[in-house]
Amino acid sequence: MPSYRKSATTALLLAGCIALSACATKAPKQLPPDPGASTTTTDTGAVSGPVPGSQADFVAFTQGQDTIYFDTDRYNIDSVDAAALQTQAQWLQRYPTKRATLEGHADERGTRDYNLALGERRANSAKNYLVSVGIDPSRLSTVSYGKERPVALGSDEASWAKNRRAVTVTLD
Amino acid sequence: MTRPALFALAMALAAPAIAQTQTQPPPTAQPDGAGLEVTVSDENDWQDLGVAITVFATDQDVPTQTNAGSTAALGRSVSQVIAADLRNNGLFKPSGPDGLPQPSYPQINTPDFPVWSARSAEMLVQGYVRAGEDGQLTVGCYLYDVALKQQLAKAGWVVPPSDWRRAAHKCADMVYSRLSGESPFFDSRIAYIAETGPKNRRMKRLAIMDSDGANHRYLTSGQATALTPRYSPDYKSILYLSYLNGNPRIYVYDLATDTQRLITQSSNPTFAPRWSPDGKWILYSMAVAGNTDIYRVPVAGGASQKLTDGPGIDVGGSYSPDGSRIVFESDRSGSQQIYVMNADGSNQRRISFFGGRAATPEWSPRGDQIAFTHIVGNLRVAVVNPDGGGLRYLTDSWQDEAPTWAPNGRIIQFFRTEKNTGKASLWQVDLTGRNERRLPTPVDASDPAWGPIRP
Numbered sequence A: 001m002p003s004y005r006k007s008a009t010t011a012l013l014l015a016g017c018i019a020l021s022a023c024a025t026k027a028p029k030q031l032p033p034d035p036g037a038s039t040t041t042t043d044t045g046a047v048s049g050p051v052p053g054s055q056a057d058f059v060a061f062t063q064g065q066d067t068i069y070f071d072t073d074r075y076n077i078d079s080v081d082a083a084a085l086q087t088q089a090q091w092l093q094r095y096p097t098k099r100a101t102l103e104g105h106a107d108e109r110g111t112r113d114y115n116l117a118l119g120e121r122r123a124n125s126a127k128n129y130l131v132s133v134g135i136d137p138s139r140l141s142t143v144s145y146g147k148e149r150p151v152a153l154g155s156d157e158a159s160w161a162k163n164r165r166a167v168t169v170t171l172d
Numbered sequence B: 001m002t003r004p005a006l007f008a009l010a011m012a013l014a015a016p017a018i019a020q021t022q023t024q025p026p027p028t029a030q031p032d033g034a035g036l037e038v039t040v041s042d043e044n045d046w047q048d049l050g051v052a053i054t055v056f057a058t059d060q061d062v063p064t065q066t067n068a069g070s071t072a073a074l075g076r077s078v079s080q081v082i083a084a085d086l087r088n089n090g091l092f093k094p095s096g097p098d099g100l101p102q103p104s105y106p107q108i109n110t111p112d113f114p115v116w117s118a119r120s121a122e123m124l125v126q127g128y129v130r131a132g133e134d135g136q137l138t139v140g141c142y143l144y145d146v147a148l149k150q151q152l153a154k155a156g157w158v159v160p161p162s163d164w165r166r167a168a169h170k171c172a173d174m175v176y177s178r179l180s181g182e183s184p185f186f187d188s189r190i191a192y193i194a195e196t197g198p199k200n201r202r203m204k205r206l207a208i209m210d211s212d213g214a215n216h217r218y219l220t221s222g223q224a225t226a227l228t229p230r231y232s233p234d235y236k237s238i239l240y241l242s243y244l245n246g247n248p249r250i251y252v253y254d255l256a257t258d259t260q261r262l263i264t265q266s267s268n269p270t271f272a273p274r275w276s277p278d279g280k281w282i283l284y285s286m287a288v289a290g291n292t293d294i295y296r297v298p299v300a301g302g303a304s305q306k307l308t309d310g311p312g313i314d315v316g317g318s319y320s321p322d323g324s325r326i327v328f329e330s331d332r333s334g335s336q337q338i339y340v341m342n343a344d345g346s347n348q349r350r351i352s353f354f355g356g357r358a359a360t361p362e363w364s365p366r367g368d369q370i371a372f373t374h375i376v377g378n379l380r381v382a383v384v385n386p387d388g389g390g391l392r393y394l395t396d397s398w399q400d401e402a403p404t405w406a407p408n409g410r411i412i413q414f415f416r417t418e419k420n421t422g423k424a425s426l427w428q429v430d431l432t433g434r435n436e437r438r439l440p441t442p443v444d445a446s447d448p449a450w451g452p453i454r455p
Helices: A004-022 A035-040 A055-062 A079-094 A112-132 A157-163 B043-048 B071-088 B113-118 B161-180
Strands: A067-069 A099-105 A140-146 A165-171 B051-053 B123-131 B137-145 B150-159 B188-196 B203-210 B226-231 B237-242 B249-254 B259-262 B270-275 B281-288 B291-298 B314-319 B325-330 B337-342 B357-363 B370-376 B378-384 B400-405 B411-417 B424-430 B436-438 B444-453
Touching: A055 A079, A055 A165, A067 A079, A079 A112, A079 A165, A099 A112, A112 A140, A112 A165, A112 B226, A112 B270, A112 B281, A112 B291, A112 B314, A112 B357, B051 B071, B071 B123, B071 B137, B071 B161, B123 B161, B137 B161, B150 B161, B188 B226, B188 B424, B203 B226, B203 B237, B226 B270, B237 B270, B249 B281, B270 B314, B281 B314, B291 B314, B314 B357, B325 B357, B337 B357, B357 B400, B370 B400, B378 B400, B378 B411, B400 B444, B411 B444, B424 B444
Parallel strands: A099 A140, B051 B123, B226 B444, B249 B270
Antiparallel strands: A067 A165, A099 A165, B123 B137, B137 B150, B188 B203, B188 B444, B226 B237, B237 B249, B249 B259, B270 B281, B281 B291, B314 B325, B325 B337, B357 B370, B370 B378, B400 B411, B411 B424, B424 B436
């Protein structure tokens, strides 16, 4: 078994502990894991797993923690976000030649220009945190999509909470 | 891609070839009858005014190079465009051209007033279409007060066949201006974003059309998401945001050559582009390390100048008509609010103190009002005075945003988003808030930008 599994588990446990204390205020933390994450828990060996160092591997490694969520109009990194970003950082440190784009998003309940600016803020918050834990800033770029690319399509608080996010996407 | 050339409209007071010797009332002898006291802010007045719009006559029914057919068919089409302009904007409730007597060519200058009095028409619009040897068209437009048996206004235009609708809009503008006392606005165009596809994968294309939706044209293919266009004051180019090459940047799209260029060489994201009223400056917002500020850059080239400086999001902006001040949006106080500054960035002060969040301010071309999006749960279009007083809501729906002014500052367009589906459409409303209507577009639409009166 690759050694990173162990550190991933440790990080997840850590994240879970922090999440428990914060989940009352931030609905997205209770989201089920990304469906793609299930590949890491299978025990069928390296043949069926994602290529190490690939974006699929990153998604599998972070188990839903490739995305962090924000309150309305906010862009601060709370403890849950920090844990997720630390998990991302572990992977990025394991593959030091890999680059990543941080995509900032806003929910639909704002005006277009402001949401573009807000998405920039969120993407940069995530980037700055990764840099603070040792990731070379030259490996990280940001892009804001404002309210243009929702993942949850409803017009309700639960959907908006899922859309106020910053997603880390590694470049294959 | 083919595109129509931007024809200059040759304007001329074209007196009809006939009845030249008839004595007209001197221009100063305009009556002050009650029927002329029409404003868009008083519903009763315009509802009561009976404006009859007749089929435009022709001296000779000959083929034209227009899509409307011969000069006689074109005469009917011209009056239909005029009637639709006046009717669709809720300004008047005109009758005709269908169902009305059709004046002959000689009657254009000498209306049969008793006929129109008997039909209870108070105002009468007549006109003519003539084809020139060179293929050019001459359109004459006349407005009469039936009760006073007087001509109130007349004008004529020589246009290439492709611009025949402009002559109709010019006539509608003449009638509207003469009866309302307001500045014209029909002869103008709109840039907007055409939307198709599901909510999470919307295709967004830059598109343009006349103020009545005619002459519609897509400018971009949709491969790169396009947002927030703004027509230049001379209609030669359009500022807009494109995700071409993956990152949001502002481009200037040249309508004569169908080419575009970046407005700055910076690799930072740029968005929320605006023109200065004289077309010499571009106002834009740029995020540097996550912090957005407002900049301006000369259109002719040169260095950008930073106008705001602070940790908050400063975004958007709209010039006062004289170009001396800029109204913009900032969350430096903790939430989006409206601020005004001098055009060089000095003397920044907040003007919105009425609760909620205030976004996308747009200065009226008349200078007397600022339209904006007020966010208190729902998003609504509202106006305030430039000092921040006199808040008035113009719409009340789930999500209305991004107001843009008619050239005369009497009507506002905006876009409305449907809950859940995310489908967006263009709407307009007058300053009373009563006359609201949806604009026809081929597909869903957002981010309208109303240009000035065409040069």
